[in-house]
Amino acid sequence: MFEISINDNEYKIEIVKREGNKVTVSIGDRLYDLDVIEPKPGVYSFLYKGKSLEYNFFSKEKDKNQYEVVSGDKYWEVEIIDAQRRYRKNRAGDDDDGGNFISTPMPGQVVKLLVKPGDEVTAGTTVIIISAMKMESEYKVLADRVIKEVLVSEGDNIDGDQPLITFE
Amino acid sequence: MFEISINDNEYKIEIVKREGNKVTVSIGDRLYDLDVIEPKPGVYSFLYKGKSLEYNFFSKEKDKNQYEVVSGDKYWEVEIIDAQRRYRKNRAGDDDDGGNFISTPMPGQVVKLLVKPGDEVTAGTTVIIISAMKMESEYKVLADRVIKEVLVSEGDNIDGDQPLITFE
Amino acid sequence: MIKKILIANRGEIAIRVMRSCREMGIKSVAVYSEADRDSLHVRYADEAYLIGPAPSAESYLVIDKILQVAKESGADAIHPGYGFLSENAELSDRCKKEGIIFIGPSSYAINTMGDKITARQTMQKVNVPVVPGTTEPIIDVEDAVKVIKEIGLPVMIKASAGGGGKGMRLVRREEDIISSVNAARSEAKASFANDAVYIEKYIDSPHHIEFQILCDNHGNGVHLFERECSVQRRHQKVVEETPSPLMTPEVRMEMGKHAVMAAMAVNYSGAGTIEFIVDDNLNYYFLEMNTRLQVEHPITEEVVGVDLVAEQIRIANGEKLRFKQEDLSQKGHAIEVRVYAEDPENNFMPNPGKIKYLSEPLGPGIRHDGYIYSGYEIPMHYDPMISKMIVWADNREDAIKRMRRALSAYKLSGIKTSIPFLKKVMEAPDFVNGKYSTHFIEKNMDILHPDTNTSEEENDLAAIAAFLDFMNQQGKAGRSTIESEPRNYWKEFGRRKGVLRL
Amino acid sequence: MIKKILIANRGEIAIRVMRSCREMGIKSVAVYSEADRDSLHVRYADEAYLIGPAPSAESYLVIDKILQVAKESGADAIHPGYGFLSENAELSDRCKKEGIIFIGPSSYAINTMGDKITARQTMQKVNVPVVPGTTEPIIDVEDAVKVIKEIGLPVMIKASAGGGGKGMRLVRREEDIISSVNAARSEAKASFANDAVYIEKYIDSPHHIEFQILCDNHGNGVHLFERECSVQRRHQKVVEETPSPLMTPEVRMEMGKHAVMAAMAVNYSGAGTIEFIVDDNLNYYFLEMNTRLQVEHPITEEVVGVDLVAEQIRIANGEKLRFKQEDLSQKGHAIEVRVYAEDPENNFMPNPGKIKYLSEPLGPGIRHDGYIYSGYEIPMHYDPMISKMIVWADNREDAIKRMRRALSAYKLSGIKTSIPFLKKVMEAPDFVNGKYSTHFIEKNMDILHPDTNTSEEENDLAAIAAFLDFMNQQGKAGRSTIESEPRNYWKEFGRRKGVLRL
Numbered sequence A, B: 001m002f003e004i005s006i007n008d009n010e011y012k013i014e015i016v017k018r019e020g021n022k023v024t025v026s027i028g029d030r031l032y033d034l035d036v037i038e039p040k041p042g043v044y045s046f047l048y049k050g051k052s053l054e055y056n057f058f059s060k061e062k063d064k065n066q067y068e069v070v071s072g073d074k075y076w077e078v079e080i081i082d083a084q085r086r087y088r089k090n091r092a093g094d095d096d097d098g099g100n101f102i103s104t105p106m107p108g109q110v111v112k113l114l115v116k117p118g119d120e121v122t123a124g125t126t127v128i129i130i131s132a133m134k135m136e137s138e139y140k141v142l143a144d145r146v147i148k149e150v151l152v153s154e155g156d157n158i159d160g161d162q163p164l165i166t167f168e
Numbered sequence C, D: 001m002i003k004k005i006l007i008a009n010r011g012e013i014a015i016r017v018m019r020s021c022r023e024m025g026i027k028s029v030a031v032y033s034e035a036d037r038d039s040l041h042v043r044y045a046d047e048a049y050l051i052g053p054a055p056s057a058e059s060y061l062v063i064d065k066i067l068q069v070a071k072e073s074g075a076d077a078i079h080p081g082y083g084f085l086s087e088n089a090e091l092s093d094r095c096k097k098e099g100i101i102f103i104g105p106s107s108y109a110i111n112t113m114g115d116k117i118t119a120r121q122t123m124q125k126v127n128v129p130v131v132p133g134t135t136e137p138i139i140d141v142e143d144a145v146k147v148i149k150e151i152g153l154p155v156m157i158k159a160s161a162g163g164g165g166k167g168m169r170l171v172r173r174e175e176d177i178i179s180s181v182n183a184a185r186s187e188a189k190a191s192f193a194n195d196a197v198y199i200e201k202y203i204d205s206p207h208h209i210e211f212q213i214l215c216d217n218h219g220n221g222v223h224l225f226e227r228e229c230s231v232q233r234r235h236q237k238v239v240e241e242t243p244s245p246l247m248t249p250e251v252r253m254e255m256g257k258h259a260v261m262a263a264m265a266v267n268y269s270g271a272g273t274i275e276f277i278v279d280d281n282l283n284y285y286f287l288e289m290n291t292r293l294q295v296e297h298p299i300t301e302e303v304v305g306v307d308l309v310a311e312q313i314r315i316a317n318g319e320k321l322r323f324k325q326e327d328l329s330q331k332g333h334a335i336e337v338r339v340y341a342e343d344p345e346n347n348f349m350p351n352p353g354k355i356k357y358l359s360e361p362l363g364p365g366i367r368h369d370g371y372i373y374s375g376y377e378i379p380m381h382y383d384p385m386i387s388k389m390i391v392w393a394d395n396r397e398d399a400i401k402r403m404r405r406a407l408s409a410y411k412l413s414g415i416k417t418s419i420p421f422l423k424k425v426m427e428a429p430d431f432v433n434g435k436y437s438t439h440f441i442e443k444n445m446d447i448l449h450p451d452t453n454t455s456e457e458e459n460d461l462a463a464i465a466a467f468l469d470f471m472n473q474q475g476k477a478g479r480s481t482i483e484s485e486p487r488n489y490w491k492e493f494g495r496r497k498g499v500l501r502l
Helices: A083-095 B083-095 C011-024 C040-044 C063-073 C089-098 C107-114 C116-125 C141-151 C174-192 C249-264 C297-304 C308-316 C396-409 C419-427 C440-447 C456-474 C486-495 D011-024 D040-044 D063-073 D089-098 D107-114 D116-125 D141-151 D174-192 D249-264 D297-304 D308-316 D396-409 D419-427 D440-447 D456-474 D486-495
Strands: A002-006 A009-019 A022-027 A030-040 A043-048 A051-057 A066-071 A074-081 A108-113 A126-132 A135-140 A145-150 A165-167 B002-006 B009-019 B022-027 B030-040 B043-048 B051-060 B063-071 B074-081 B108-113 B126-132 B135-140 B145-150 B165-167 C004-007 C027-033 C047-052 C077-079 C155-159 C169-171 C197-201 C207-215 C221-233 C236-242 C270-278 C284-290 C333-340 C357-359 C366-370 C385-393 C411-413 D004-007 D027-033 D047-052 D077-079 D155-159 D169-171 D197-201 D207-215 D221-233 D236-242 D270-278 D284-290 D333-340 D357-359 D366-370 D385-393 D411-413
Touching: A002 D456, A009 D456, A022 D456, A030 D456, A043 C040, A043 D456, A051 C040, A051 C047, A051 D411, A051 D456, A066 D456, A074 A083, A074 D456, B002 C456, B009 C456, B022 C456, B030 C456, B043 C456, B043 D040, B051 C411, B051 C456, B051 D040, B051 D047, B063 C456, B074 B083, B074 C456, C004 C011, C004 C063, C011 C027, C011 C040, C011 C308, C011 C366, C011 C385, C011 D396, C027 C040, C027 C063, C047 C063, C063 C089, C077 C308, C089 C107, C107 C116, C116 C284, C141 C155, C141 C174, C141 C197, C155 C174, C169 C174, C174 C197, C207 C249, C207 C284, C207 C308, C221 C249, C221 C297, C221 C440, C236 C297, C236 C419, C249 C270, C249 C284, C270 C308, C297 C308, C297 C333, C297 C366, C297 C385, C333 C396, C333 C419, C366 C396, C385 C396, C396 C419, C396 D011, D004 D011, D004 D063, D011 D027, D011 D040, D011 D308, D011 D366, D011 D385, D027 D040, D027 D063, D047 D063, D063 D089, D077 D308, D089 D107, D107 D116, D116 D284, D141 D155, D141 D174, D141 D197, D155 D174, D169 D174, D174 D197, D207 D249, D207 D284, D207 D308, D221 D249, D221 D297, D221 D440, D236 D297, D236 D419, D249 D270, D249 D284, D270 D308, D297 D308, D297 D333, D297 D366, D297 D385, D333 D396, D333 D419, D385 D396, D396 D419
Parallel strands: C004 C027, C004 C077, C027 C047, D004 D027, D004 D077, D027 D047
Antiparallel strands: A002 A009, A002 A074, A009 A022, A022 A030, A030 A043, A043 A051, A051 A066, A066 A074, A108 A126, A126 A135, A145 A165, B002 B009, B002 B074, B009 B022, B022 B030, B030 B043, B043 B051, B051 B063, B063 B074, B108 B126, B126 B135, B145 B165, C155 C169, C155 C197, C207 C221, C207 C270, C221 C236, C236 C333, C270 C284, C333 C385, C357 C411, C366 C385, D155 D169, D155 D197, D207 D221, D207 D270, D221 D236, D236 D333, D270 D284, D333 D385, D357 D411, D366 D385
16 A cells, blocks of 8 residues: 655555556545556546546656646645555654755756865855856855765766765 | 578678777678677667667567568568577478468458368469458468468467468 | 538548638538548547447448538538538538538539539530540540541540540551550450440540639639649549649639639539649640539649638638639649558558657758647548648749658657658659649659668668667666656656666 | 859758759768767768767867868869858868868958957948948047947946946937947046947837848848747847748848848859848848858748758859849748757756657748757757757748647757747737847746646646656566567556556
8 A cells, every 4th residue: 555645635546447558546535437548658548537638747756756846837846655655754854954965956067166174164164055057056064064075076967866065 | 600691691790809899700701890888779870980870670579580680761571590580491391382382471450260170262362351450451372272260260360470270 | 601510530630620710700510420430520620420330331421410510510511621411412412401501602503513524515615725625425436536637646545334444556657546445445355345435535645634623603603723733643643833834824714714614514613623634735624623612722722822622611601702703813832742551661551550659850841731640549440641741932843842840840650651751752853843743742652751761870870769769668667757747757767777677 | 054063061050051962963971080980960961971079179160181182082062051161261271272262261261350350441442331330449528428329328337348237328318428429438538547438229129130142152132031030049040930020021121132132242243141230110230141051040931942052053153043033022020949958947057868768840831950869868068958959830820830749859868958938938918919129038037947746636647657668668678579670669568567566
């Protein structure tokens, strides 16, 4: 049994029945009878009560449980919560407040490093400059920090969501 | 070592060297240094002596060794001859003159069967009618024949190159 | 006001109609057969309903099922596209009875124009020229000679009961008239036990030129100029263009007027096409009327700047035409080619199958009306046309060049198509010079085959490409990361070199 | 005669230029950096040469390397596209020295128009209106008041030495003139120790309207009418259209004449653009000249029916312009949107990555100039613009509807793009009514975010879609036949049901 989070609501979700491309799914206390095909990998075509609906995704490379779903002009953020994910979520409170490192939301290149391990920096100080697609962005610390590790060098290509600088 | 047949010529062919996307291939007594990428499965982009060339294929589902190669406005039929293929080729002369069954070059549907096993038919007799995409085609025997087996029924969907009716 | 339209069709034309619906804020309802669940028209529509098994006779042609879906979905109107039920008078009538708008003409117009004889009679009544000839069989030699002299040579003498070329005689010279009539009659008598003959004007080098018309329900009608459709194979149009390279402004104006008169003669409503047969001297004769949207309608849209489907819908809505004849003009030149899933090297045999890779031409002046996508398997139950490529340019010469560019940038693998053949048409001197009749393909067949005279280097490189792909395919089973990393196919291949004993 | 052109660029514009080359029978030579071996311009060209590492400064901007490839490949001419070296006077000069045709203007034109001050002076000399204001610093209050009265209110007073908004004063009312001048001067003195000020006409609700011009080497010049480019974000154009909803025929004619005069003043050769700033009352002032092809050139091509790249090449070839001003006219309406790989929800951060799935809009009135393909990984080294969607329709209202249809049919996954944002622009009342200035995006920011008020049913279905894909992905490793059978993903999924404990 899985749970799913959409627009900040969490529901239990389950495939109840499947025959060919006819699928019945329960979500929360609601039941949906659908005709589903996947004409291309990652593209889903639903027929539901006569309506023809098509879904595309932007899933993060790094996190297979998180989906950004697009259909027509509409947009949703969805997270699938399996056992592993629930375990990690429960643990998260203990040792990770989400603010003990600097990362970027997208891939890019390190232009300039402004700190080294051991430096004490005050809130708002720029610690690293990243360039992506002709645009440079400065990344600042949100609170007074002591730099622990600098995990990249100037000129490095980086992925999105990769820790770059960690704090004590 | 493989051999390759193109425009009725046969050559030995071999990948001599490869580093990244730089490839050296020998064909017959000629050597080619190429820069090769496959931007999509089944699409090959070559850079050769500055020229940018792109190749697409129509390979038959049934025969992985046979290629129809298209580049720009040009077109070639190519066959790759490996050990298995050579063995089959050598055997072919014994029990298969290529004319002991009727097949179609494309998928379709059996509209009408005009013979049954044991029938004796004269050269030019239509034995089966196949429909594909709104067009019906009559298939005739090329010589006087005795029908051995009829492998399909009216209304059957058939693949291309599938034996439909065999002769004694 | 029409708010929801059921499109009783599939393939490119269903999507074409839905595109205009979407722009007009009208909901579209698709119907589909069991072979079409993954066809693009189902995915493109706002709603979609299954109407039966793959064969058209059990799905797309069943009026009851289509009307049932229209009622179930609350559609106000039905657009029939072309083919299937598009010229079916019963559908027009049944719609009227059920209070659903049929986007097309009345059953009267469909029936009158659908029958060759009533169409011809109707045209004669309003003085639209028809191919000169006899409408009653002739059994007397004297009468035959008289008629032939009236019509003027050359003529074709045809057995009344005839068919298959039997009892047919082409007469070009006056001194052959009597002997030919006699020969035709005795051959007819021997073959069909009936020596009556018809006589018809023979057109040596015929051109097929048609006029697009639009008529509203308020007595207004306009034409949107001509389309030249003489490039045909087995009476199937293959390439169309507008303006016709043959046309003069005077003849165009005159033919256009006749086209509107022809439509008015049957109180036509909506979009229709008047087909003419035209000789080298621009003598033209009514051939038939198509009481529906044509496959080749986009070239008119490109050159006249009108969305014909949107106008069909507005007319069906009871609106008046938004333009008068003097508001319309032709700008530039447009060409359409029909791309079929067929093998030009194998007698144009249909060639259905799965599209493996698809890359469509883009950029200036190119319009592509199609319905396939990579991964789609073309069903074998329907028409093998997979798309229409339309180009526009400022003039005919540039349009031909643009079409060549479009065709060479249209790449797909998995199935064979008529693209190589169409490329050759764009290079054939008769086409390039605009000097062609309906005999064009027949006449040029030997230069319409793809090139085979390639150099040793070209051959070697093609062989290498196939060989590299073969080696790649061989190693496929061993690779696990490929699926999500298509670009690394080749890199992977390199890493596996040792394994494959290369 | 030019037979082979090196295109010193990448991305959509390189392909755009190559398309015209192909139509004209001219060979194209691509150059590429190490990051671009699999970029489409390399695959599309007839020849391709590596010119260095990924950073532009080491590849696309290195004149020596580009000239070397031109010589090695035997190219007659170099087309610089836009960006990169397109307004580099040195390249123009070096080409001349090496006997290679530079498809663009002389270094004199580039330099004169490239410098704001010499450009302004040149325009004043030929009586092309410039934004009224002082060119010399003013240190006397009396002089300031006199100048302000000449220019007319409102004006902006700016510190000569200023920057960052310090020492700036907007004056709207006559009674505020003296106090504002004094305030600006004392603030300037305090901040920069210099109380000299400039005075410039202030334009309240500015419109960015530009004119396309073409000049040959024989003294002939024409304009191809205007483009409205006021939809801007951080001075970057986002949406362009033509005709401008603001324009009148009289002002258009006058501005067009001034645009041609501006180009003639520097003996311009080729295609160029005169940018004007225009107020709500259609007072217009020269802003700058872009001495190259613009990103937004296609909307002019659609409405005027001219291939601008082909004309650039013909001019570079020494040919005379093929048309006079009176031969040119505007037909219908065209809109272009620029699609960026960026995340509109995250402050328009660039969002490079790999395109997983791509489905491009087709059908009537849509032109798509792009360079991505499914499987392509957008490099992070270059501009994040991935394509330009251009629509044409008979009128503005229909063009907007068509653009909405195009945007909703343009589907790609793997990267985030500005498509949802652009859809919202097409729905914003200020845009739909044609009442917008360069403040449009700022002013409408809160209605330009994608919809989030969705129904429970819509949410549930979206959640189910994600869930089904997740279950599919989970089982991926176990499947072996999928690669060649993409359509069976889902069928496979069904068969594996038991295994996955569904």
